[in-house]
Amino acid sequence: MSVRPYRDIQRRASRQIHVGRVPVGGDAPITVQTMTNTPTADVAATVAQIRRAEAAGADIVRVSCPDEASSAALRHIVPQVSVPIVADIHFHYRRAIEAAENGAACLRINPGNIGSAERVREVVKAAKDHGCSMRIGVNAGSLEKHLLEKYGEPCPEAMVESALDHARILEDNDFFEFKISVKASDVFLAVAAYQGLADACDYPLHLGITEAGAQRVGTVKSSIGMGMLLWSGIGDTIRVSLSAPPEEEVKVGFDILKSLNLRHRGVNVISCPSCARQQFDVIETVKVLEDRLAHITTPMTVSVIGCVVNGPGEARETDIGITGGGNGTHMVYIAGQPHHRLKQADVVDHMVELIEQKAAELEAEKTASKNGAATAAAE
Structure with a gap:
């Protein structure tokens, strides 16, 4: 029995596939994806953008391959990055084959849109030959004409039927x-x-609210839509679609997963909105603190509360916390317990020092545990 059953999420049972070395579905962690917006043929710019996404924590990155120059560029892009690359293909089957040949780990494609059965067979063969998986990507804005005529407008039934029609084409080619x-x-x-x-299949599902908008509005829409699905156990990989740099999509994706206790990466800062009771500038402190802690990937929870009304209670549930006190004297908590007072000192500098020290301790413990397990296995 769970200690806190109200927090439990029972994930939908799905089969597992791989995007390069990254498992998707089954019992694998929910992965976070993004997509580049540089011209793919500009290798240097695309690699630089992928690396920024990697630094933010991206598990998988998609690039568009609208022409031969783009699919050819994959041969030079893939060796320079660590994450698996998904090639985004629309209509032209040759681009899919070239992408598979040039190092793509996955092809985003709709089999019914690339021509004859023979062309589909060629793409499937290329995927099998080069160890590529695929993503069937149905979009409400580009549903097939016959489905729009059948249903009158984009609707859930039309989208599901489109997805299953495309899936059937791959299944008929012995590709799963x-x-x-x-x-x-x-x-x-x-x-x-x-x-x-x-409800209709057991394939892994890639979640997204497409064309969600600019960073603030898109974050809200994506959090509502994907949050509802993830909370109900649906979803194996996600992409937050924002009119913003790709690394910002990754950050929002992880924040959504952290909020649902589905994935943890980096420091989760719990902070109050501030009010007249605050004993230091909470808003500015949190803003600077999050920037200063962006390099830390160790999962950790930190509370920053401006006064003693909720401060001690919030700190009790966090790794490190600070609560504002009178006369410039604040209480610092470690592992939920009062630890020491901070008087007339820089809150951000002090907290960063403590958090970096705690992160180093946790990483050392993790390494020691791994080494111990490896030694035991070897004996």
Whole structure:
């Protein structure tokens, strides 16, 4: 029995595939993806952007391959990055084959849109030959004409039918290493489509609210839509679609997963909105603190509360906490317990020092545990 059953999320059972070395589905952690917006043929710019996404924690990065120069560039991009690369393919089957040959770990493609059965067979053969998985990517804005005529408009039923039609083409070619997405910019439509698809198949699902908008609005829409699905156990990999740099998409993706206790990376700062009771500038402190802690990947929870009303209670549940006190004297908590007072000192500098020290301790413990397990296994 769970100690806190109200926090439990029972993930939907799905089969597992691989995007390069990264497992997706089954019991694998929910992965975070993003997509580059540089011209893919500009190798230097694309590699630089992928590396920024990697630094933010991206597990998988997608690049668009609209032309031969783009698919050819993969040969030079893939060796320079650590994350597996998904090639985004629309309509032209040759781009898919070239992408597979040039190092893509996955092809984002709709089999029904690339031509004859023979062309589909060629793409599947290239994927099998080069160890590529695929993603069937259904979008409400580009549904097939016959489905729009059948249903009258983009709707959940049309999107699910489109996804299953494309899946059937791959299944008929004895190919099952794929995941599916049914994205829409309308939160209601996307959520209903994913719920229908989750009931209709056991393939891994790639979640997203497409064309969600600028950073603030897009974050809200994505959090509502994907949060509802993830909370109900649906979703194996996610991409937050923002009109913002790719690394910002990754940060929001991890924040969504952290909020649902599904994935932990870096420092989770719990802070109050501040009020007249605050004994230091909470808003500015948190802003600077998050920037200063961006390099830490060790999972950790930190509380920054401006006064003693909620401060001690919040600190009790965190690794490190600070609560504002009178006369410039604040209380610092370690592992939930009062530890020492901080008087007339820089809050940010002090907290960063403590957090970096704690992160180093946790990483050392993790390394020692791994080494101990390896030694025991070897004996």
